[in-house]
Amino acid sequence: MRVEQLADKWEQISGSNAVKGYKSLRITSSCYSDVYLAINEQGNHCLILSLPNDHDLKFKVIRKDKILLEYLADKSYVVMTLLDSDFNGLFDDLILSLFNAIKDIEDVAVYSKVFIQTFHRWVLFFTPEFSDKLPKDIVKGIFGELIVLKYLVKYLKYKDINDVLSGWVGPYDQGHDFVYDDRNIEVKTKDHKKVSVRISGEHQLEIEAGKELILSVVSVTEDLINGASLKMLLQELKELTFERFGDFSIVLKALHQKGLTLQNIVAYDNYRFKSEAITDYNCLEKGFPKIIPANLPSNISNVKYDLNLTEMSKFILRVREL
Structure with missing residues (x-):
């Protein structure tokens, strides 16, 4: 999958109807896990991992200035939400990296763990700019x-x-x-x-x-x-x-x-x-x-x-x- 393909999918989502508070589109059927690109009611870009209803996941909400990761237990959704549209390009890079990491994993316990671990690796980059310029x-x-x-x-x-x-x-x-x-x-x-x-x-x-x-x-x-x-x-x-x-x-x-x-x-x-x-x-x-x-x-x-x-x-x- 390429960045250009993601851009096309975001356009498709913009014109779709909202379901459960999100406009969404499955990222691809070639991935074992159910991962969706989504736009929430506030217009934020999101990435949703839909888990089987019988899989229990426990972790605390992680909120940073630019990005949020939460678990919606009532929907069995792990939701990654971008809070600043200036970082849309970086968010797409995160999505591609995450897709590459989990696309071939069948075990829900493993791919849900990798999903969260990937967030932790990338959250560092969703930070305010450095002020000192390099020579x-x-x-x-x-x-x-x-x-x-x-x-x-x-x-x-x-x-x-x-x-x-x-x-x-x-x-x-x-x-x-x-x-x-x-x-x-x-x-x-x-x-x-x-x-x-x-x-x-x-x-x-x-x-x-x-x-x-x-x-x-x-x-x-x-x-x-x-x-x-x-x-x-x-x-x-x-x-x-x-x-x-x-x-x-x-x-x-x-x-x-x-x-x-x-x-x-x-x-x-x-x-x-x-x-x-x-x-x-x-x-x-x-x-x-x-x-x-x-x-x-x-x-x-x-x-x-x-x-x-x-x-x-x-x-x-x-x-x-x-």
């Missing part, structure tokens, strides 16, 4: 990491889509930018004509036993006309994620660490970059130039240096033109 260099760095993530989602097909997404840990500022069982990836984003990247600490190129360590250098050109914004790149990544039945909240949670939401990301539309290439370097290759804790005196730390790339062709694993 351009941070935006460019996140842009580069998203470029790499999009590539991994498209081509790292031997891994589960959610494992690929969860491997992006750059925004958490812990260790490398991508962490997987078999490899770690450190991402640096540079202007296309620049010949060096900034290494911001002795741990950034530190090798973990039994894993590859790849330095992925994303070359970009600032281009307000033909370049892409964070919002545009995130939209592409969202479509890829839903096509593969993934959980997009994993990406949103990571962005949230940097104060980015689907609502405030438009504030960065004036930063646009054209992606030129991703160049992967093998940091395990003998002679790869790096400063790591193992070759530093114990009383020296927080080392920062520029890594010149002009004479590092022998360490290149691959170059991906974009």
Whole structure:
């Protein structure tokens, strides 16, 4: 199911008659559980999980500024209600993510639990906007990491889509930018004509036993006309994620660490970059130039240096033109 299909269903609902206080339409017959898109008497978008009458569910009402989850025992409905129409797009994303999570589950106890758990994962994103704006260099760095993530989602097909997404840990500022069982990836984003990247600490190129360590250098050109914004790149990544039945909240949670939401990301539309290439370097290759804790005196730390790339062709694993 795609966002466009949801938009068509919302239009169909708007013209229908209300039943039990809701205008509703079953999301699809291909889902084992009975899930309905609905509009209540106040005009709010809702998602309803209709449970069998003999299934008892116990949980407290969860009310936030923008969204509400409640159980209507007399109707056997679990109802998710959006309280602010400015978040309609994000609500549709939640619906798609939830649909992907429960569509193949037959057990009512399991799919009702997943329904509620999915709400808990997403409720974080229905919050007021952050006020502090990120500087351009941070935006460019996140842009580069998203470029790499999009590539991994498209081509790292031997891994589960959610494992690929969860491997992006750059925004958490812990260790490398991508962490997987078999490899770690450190991402640096540079202007296309620049010949060096900034290494911001002795741990950034530190090798973990039994894993590859790849330095992925994303070359970009600032281009307000033909370049892409964070919002545009995130939209592409969202479509890829839903096509593969993934959980997009994993990406949103990571962005949230940097104060980015689907609502405030438009504030960065004036930063646009054209992606030129991703160049992967093998940091395990003998002679790869790096400063790591193992070759530093114990009383020296927080080392920062520029890594010149002009004479590092022998360490290149691959170059991906974009």
